[in-house]
Amino acid sequence: MKGATRSRDKLTVDEICAELQISRSTFYDWRQKGRAPRCVKLPNGSLRIRRSDLENWLTDCEGGA
Template identity: 75%
Template sequence: MLTLMELCAELQISRSTFYDWRAKGRAPRCLKLPNGDLRIRRSDLDRWLSRLEEAA
């Protein structure tokens, strides 16, 4: 699973951009850990990227 920092680095976006996408329902699926941190499964990220490519 990816941390938020790893996801932002891979997509070359800022944390604020990610949170904006998430608020608008446009971000990949996230898991919220008991301590409040977010994690993104690689499979969810890959699926999300594939949907974006199909829509382009």
């Protein structure tokens, strides 16, 4: 079960987009501009975002609002 919990610590781009209610193109635009949460690039080229990085990013966004 530990592996299942660990995999939930890293979210896919689709999961992030659904949670933030944004399109994939918006996410990639933010990423290109350095405004997206920090991502981990897997050997197959897909991206994952750690839950903790998303939470920290959201906190930083609140501070700038």
